[in-house]
Amino acid sequence: MHVAAVQFDIAWEDKPTNHQHIEQMLDEAGIAAGTFVLLPELSDTGFSLNVKTIVDDQSLSWAQDLAQRRGIWLQMGYPVKGDDGFGRNCASIISPKGVMLGTYQKVHPFSYGREIDHYHGGDHLLVKKISDLSQSPTICPIICYDLRFPELWRLGALAGAEVFTIGANWPDARQHHWRTLLIARAIENQAYVVATNRAGRDPHLNYVGGSMIISPMGEVLAEADDTQTILRAELDLSALRQWREEFRALEDVHPSLLGSITVRDHS
Numbered sequence: 001m002h003v004a005a006v007q008f009d010i011a012w013e014d015k016p017t018n019h020q021h022i023e024q025m026l027d028e029a030g031i032a033a034g035t036f037v038l039l040p041e042l043s044d045t046g047f048s049l050n051v052k053t054i055v056d057d058q059s060l061s062w063a064q065d066l067a068q069r070r071g072i073w074l075q076m077g078y079p080v081k082g083d084d085g086f087g088r089n090c091a092s093i094i095s096p097k098g099v100m101l102g103t104y105q106k107v108h109p110f111s112y113g114r115e116i117d118h119y120h121g122g123d124h125l126l127v128k129k130i131s132d133l134s135q136s137p138t139i140c141p142i143i144c145y146d147l148r149f150p151e152l153w154r155l156g157a158l159a160g161a162e163v164f165t166i167g168a169n170w171p172d173a174r175q176h177h178w179r180t181l182l183i184a185r186a187i188e189n190q191a192y193v194v195a196t197n198r199a200g201r202d203p204h205l206n207y208v209g210g211s212m213i214i215s216p217m218g219e220v221l222a223e224a225d226d227t228q229t230i231l232r233a234e235l236d237l238s239a240l241r242q243w244r245e246e247f248r249a250l251e252d253v254h255p256s257l258l259g260s261i262t263v264r265d266h267s
Contacts, residue, residue: 001136003232004036005213006038007224007231008199010042012046013045013054015045023066029230036072038167039076039196040196041144042077042169043078043167045078055079059076060092063076067094067096067098071096074094075094082120086120088106088119089105102126103126104122104142105122107121107125124263125159125261126264127159129160138163140159140163142156142165143166144170150184154189155258156189158250162237162241163193166193169205170207172205178195178210179212182214183218186214186216190240191216192216192240193213195211197209199226211231
């Protein structure tokens with residue numbers, strides 16, 4: 001499975017500019033059909049709390065059209081508004097036919113950054129085998145602050161997740177945490193981690209990218225600096241499955257210590 005993590009400077013609350021920018025980056029990188037493309041959290045607005053301003057149907061309709069036109073798998077981050085008037089920070093997986101395969105809503109809004117005042121957390125994990133082919137991966141999307149909660153990832157792994165795809169707007173002040181925790185999540189869950197963080201600056205914070213692709217053994221397969229770029233790697237699912245078969249750490253987990261969460265599209 002070929003993956004591509006798109007790291008760029010998100011134009012603040014400017015969807016048309018961001019859509020154009022992403023497409024230009026994909027063009028310049030020559031991203032092939034069949035690639036799984038990962039975009040950052042709130043991909044076309046930045047980490048905005050202005051739910052009333054940024055929620056519309058543009059984000060998802062553009063993403064579905066993009067996936068279909070280019071024949072790619074796409075994980076898109078965008079906001080929706082719940083019936084309670086609060087936002088939901090979402091990540092959807094879209095097929096090369098433009099079909100939405102499932103949506104994850106960020107379980108842990110970032111209370112330190114006041115996200116919790118404007119967005120409510122989701123109540124489920126999405127664990128999805130993206131096609132019927134034997135070499136198709138089972139993917140679990142995760143969003144930014146969720147990185148700090150290993151029990152969420154563990155529940156995903158126990159539900160069958162082989163590749164965790166995390167989009168973020170993770171600021172430079174805690175960049176060391178970002179890198180360290182990503183590697184830990186890959187090792188402890190014997191899973192690939194594909195992580196994309198934004199670069200640049202929004203009206204409040206600075207971001208230094210550091211997007212990464214990490215193997216189930218904790219090997220860093222690709223890592224970005226603070227510039228706009230697309231990271232790429234080939235994920236060896238046979239090697240992942242062989243490692244889990246050989247070193248059966250996940251079988252020694254005590255589920256009673258973890259609690260539970262609804263798992264949707266469990267493959």
